[in-house]
């Protein structure tokens with residue numbers, strides 16, 4: 001399986017609304033702060049996932 005966000009292969013990712021998310025991306029999503037530089041990237045990536 002491949003992570004829907006970072007595209008790395010992962011064995012033990014979680015399924016989030018039918019998308020595979022690796023543990024490190026899941027952690028990022030849980031912990032990320034709005035002032036984090038990658039915050040908007042993640043928000044944007046997730047929007048893309050469910051729009052496509």
Ligand SMILES: [Zn+2]
Nearest residue numbers: 003006022025
């Ligand atoms: Zn990932």
